[in-house]
Amino acid sequence: MTSIEKILQNNKKWVADRNARDPEFFQKLATGQQPRYLFIGCSDSRVPASGITGTGPGEMFVHRNIANLVVPADMNLLSVLQYAVEVLGVQDIMVVGHYGCGGVKAAAANKQYGLIDNWLVNIRDVVRLHETELLRIRDEEKRHRRLVELNVMEQVRNLGKTNIIQNAVRNNNNVRLHGLVYDIADGVLKDLKVDTEQLIHDLGPIYGTEAVLPEEVDSASYEGPEHDPAETE
Numbered sequence: 001m002t003s004i005e006k007i008l009q010n011n012k013k014w015v016a017d018r019n020a021r022d023p024e025f026f027q028k029l030a031t032g033q034q035p036r037y038l039f040i041g042c043s044d045s046r047v048p049a050s051g052i053t054g055t056g057p058g059e060m061f062v063h064r065n066i067a068n069l070v071v072p073a074d075m076n077l078l079s080v081l082q083y084a085v086e087v088l089g090v091q092d093i094m095v096v097g098h099y100g101c102g103g104v105k106a107a108a109a110n111k112q113y114g115l116i117d118n119w120l121v122n123i124r125d126v127v128r129l130h131e132t133e134l135l136r137i138r139d140e141e142k143r144h145r146r147l148v149e150l151n152v153m154e155q156v157r158n159l160g161k162t163n164i165i166q167n168a169v170r171n172n173n174n175v176r177l178h179g180l181v182y183d184i185a186d187g188v189l190k191d192l193k194v195d196t197e198q199l200i201h202d203l204g205p206i207y208g209t210e211a212v213l214p215e216e217v218d219s220a221s222y223e224g225p226e227h228d229p230a231e232t233e
Helices: 003-021 025-030 049-053 075-088 102-108 116-129 131-135 140-161 163-170 196-207
Strands: 037-042 060-065 092-098 176-183 188-191
Touching (some): 003 025, 037 075, 049 060, 060 075, 075 163, 092 140, 102 116, 102 140, 116 131, 116 140, 131 140, 140 163, 140 176, 140 196, 163 196, 176 196
Parallel strands (some): 037 060, 037 092
């Protein structure tokens, strides 16, 4: 049996099991989705999103990347976030890291790995922000575990910086942000207890922005490049 044949066989067994428990399961799924959660996690194969959260099909929207980063310029992540909040109406957004994360360890090492180095810069920024605390931790394993936690917390803060979350809060959308860490060694999720309300309050003075409607734009205040009418003649 080839590897893909095994996948197809597993799928048939899964479908049969689901139909045996609920003959209308797939028909109900086909009508649409209304997930309560958005899971932003690491791509690590040992961290199955639905498995560790006990959620089933239709309950959780999922986005994954190396080291569970929320990068302001990542259009993939932002598109997922906007769709989840503004269309699906998710109530809880979780950034989920895990101890022993290879991306975090690579970012903490003084080595080059190639293309991924550009992505790891985002974690090295976390190291820079928390350098004093991390240097005080002598044990390397404990330092890596703490960096995993700090990285999750910073990614939750990055969520709060987006206009998607700012608009949701401004419109009294009760979306909640969470920072969680998964320990592969025992299967337990740890809540880092990020205070969302305080986070949004702290970020507001700098990152808080409001949408400007076209009719509100004062053309006289626009300082664009000067245009010489003669250039069009």
